Amino acid sequence: MEKKPLYHFMPGTMTWSFGTPGCNFKCANRQNWAISQMGQDKSIPLATPEAIVRNAMNTGCSSISCTYTEPTIFAEYALDVMQLARQTGLRNIWISNGYLSPLCLKTVTPWLDAINVGLQSMDDAFYRRVCGARLDPVLDSLRLIQESGMHLEITTLVIPGHSSDPAMLERLAGFIAHDLGTGVPWHIIPFYPEISWKMQDTPPTPAESIEQAFEIGRKAGLSFIYAGNAHSDTFCDQCSARLVGRKASPFGDYRIERFDTGGRCPVCHAPSPMRD
Numbered sequence: 001m002e003k004k005p006l007y008h009f010m011p012g013t014m015t016w017s018f019g020t021p022g023c024n025f026k027c028a029n030r031q032n033w034a035i036s037q038m039g040q041d042k043s044i045p046l047a048t049p050e051a052i053v054r055n056a057m058n059t060g061c062s063s064i065s066c067t068y069t070e071p072t073i074f075a076e077y078a079l080d081v082m083q084l085a086r087q088t089g090l091r092n093i094w095i096s097n098g099y100l101s102p103l104c105l106k107t108v109t110p111w112l113d114a115i116n117v118g119l120q121s122m123d124d125a126f127y128r129r130v131c132g133a134r135l136d137p138v139l140d141s142l143r144l145i146q147e148s149g150m151h152l153e154i155t156t157l158v159i160p161g162h163s164s165d166p167a168m169l170e171r172l173a174g175f176i177a178h179d180l181g182t183g184v185p186w187h188i189i190p191f192y193p194e195i196s197w198k199m200q201d202t203p204p205t206p207a208e209s210i211e212q213a214f215e216i217g218r219k220a221g222l223s224f225i226y227a228g229n230a231h232s233d234t235f236c237d238q239c240s241a242r243l244v245g246r247k248a249s250p251f252g253d254y255r256i257e258r259f260d261t262g263g264r265c266p267v268c269h270a271p272s273p274m275r276d
Ligand code: SF4
Pocket: 023, 024, 025, 026, 027, 030, 031, 032, 033, 036, 068, 069, 070, 097
């Protein structure tokens, strides 16, 4: 779950991931272009909703994630899987770019338990240039998702010279705080040119930029900001006691330590933000 990344939703559990080729964005900056930009690939086998749910259950997963590409483009298929998953007690997750119509969102919301939306910038010009898309529909989706009560987390990739401007990051953190709420977790992640689609000439994100974005989030009043190993644990937003410890292993999994008990902080007894 932590690799999605979702830090406040069913921590430490396993989720079964699936997706289809194609996307409604054309992100020059991302690593999954081989799946998202290659169109239909007949060598990829079709998995029936029944097989996906069965595989999730047989491998001890507690949820199913629609991911790798934008779930909106396979919304009907996702809906079939989600409805079946719900009948068996599995939870449903989307990893999304937020570019979906209000009708699509309204249709999937009753079946969706958690979503991580990539909010890449607050500049429409960035969305046009790097993603081949627009900013406003993403912001509208985020407001609707938060209104629906679904569990929401946000991820921002900081790309030097493209989405690293402190003033833009202040606007982005301010949007999360004011329009969505200071309790929405914000994940700040670095850019790696060597695995990007078309931005090999852009330098990798320096650690200082990540730290700077973290401080911007703090100043905006966000309670839960995650940025690499230095900022991966969850602390109580009332008394700062540690609620969850996370350690990434070299094998890509996480060691999770829970300190919240009975849904509360062990020290001040404020409600824990974790959704189990
Ligand atoms: S939104 Fe995600 S899947 Fe689609 S092109 Fe961008 S990075 Fe790839």
